[in-house]
Amino acid sequence: MERVRLDQSALRAVDEYWEYRRIVGDDDGGTLLTPEQYEEYKRKVLPLRMKNRLYVSFGVPGGIDCKFIGPETQCFCTHRYKQHKTDFEVIPSGRPLALPCQVRGCQCSTYEFVPRNGPTPVRCKCKHLPQDHSEAAGHLCKKCTSCSGFQSPFTCGCGQPSYAHQTLVETKAEREARGRPLGRDVPYAAMGGLTGFSSLIDGYLAMEASDLVNKCRV
Numbered sequence: 001m002e003r004v005r006l007d008q009s010a011l012r013a014v015d016e017y018w019e020y021r022r023i024v025g026d027d028d029g030g031t032l033l034t035p036e037q038y039e040e041y042k043r044k045v046l047p048l049r050m051k052n053r054l055y056v057s058f059g060v061p062g063g064i065d066c067k068f069i070g071p072e073t074q075c076f077c078t079h080r081y082k083q084h085k086t087d088f089e090v091i092p093s094g095r096p097l098a099l100p101c102q103v104r105g106c107q108c109s110t111y112e113f114v115p116r117n118g119p120t121p122v123r124c125k126c127k128h129l130p131q132d133h134s135e136a137a138g139h140l141c142k143k144c145t146s147c148s149g150f151q152s153p154f155t156c157g158c159g160q161p162s163y164a165h166q167t168l169v170e171t172k173a174e175r176e177a178r179g180r181p182l183g184r185d186v187p188y189a190a191m192g193g194l195t196g197f198s199s200l201i202d203g204y205l206a207m208e209a210s211d212l213v214n215k216c217r218v
């Protein structure tokens, strides 16, 4: 196998590209911003993004954060978190905060996490998959008439059924008031619930891991 050689400047270009992607996301509409536009974008968006960061997690109200939503985490509508509205100049005062999907033609009114059972998303009690249901609010089934809206009895790692969970979108102040970690301020788009390395692990697994660490210390 031939080894790919990249010289220092090529490596720097790759780094800069990833940095650009994580900052700009899809906001450039598929056409790279010019260096001037990029500087302008950063000047305009970054202070707001740092100030108005939204944290997104999935859990039973009052319980642990079972899952932290990251930029690539899929929504009920099958699109990723980063494809939803995640930047606000002014955070709306109404709760729950709605983060509608921005993919053209998608009816999704707000980001909603669906747990997975291995590689496939969990099924509704009507036995159909999330994608057999409308992505619009109410999530009615398109394949049967007995379903009154997607509801999965699947048991989450925390022991509670999936339908008892909700996707929580909260501001920094709201998250702080719940005593949850905020992580560092970062300039990247659609960070959702990612606040550090441990948030890459599902909440209940992280709890088990820290349990294990505690047991090992004893």
Ligand SMILES: [Zn+2]
Binding pocket: 075, 077, 078, 079, 101, 102, 103, 106, 107, 108, 135
């Ligand atoms: Zn969508």
Ligand SMILES: [Zn+2]
Binding pocket: 075, 076, 077, 078, 079, 084, 100, 101, 108, 109, 110, 111, 112
């Ligand atoms: Zn969506």
Ligand SMILES: [Zn+2]
Binding pocket: 124, 126, 127, 128, 132, 141, 142, 143, 144, 145, 147
């Ligand atoms: Zn159905």
Ligand SMILES: [Zn+2]
Binding pocket: 124, 125, 126, 127, 128, 133, 140, 141, 147, 148, 149, 150, 151
């Ligand atoms: Zn259903």
Ligand SMILES: [Zn+2]
Binding pocket: 059, 060, 066, 156, 157, 158, 159, 160, 165
């Ligand atoms: Zn759970």
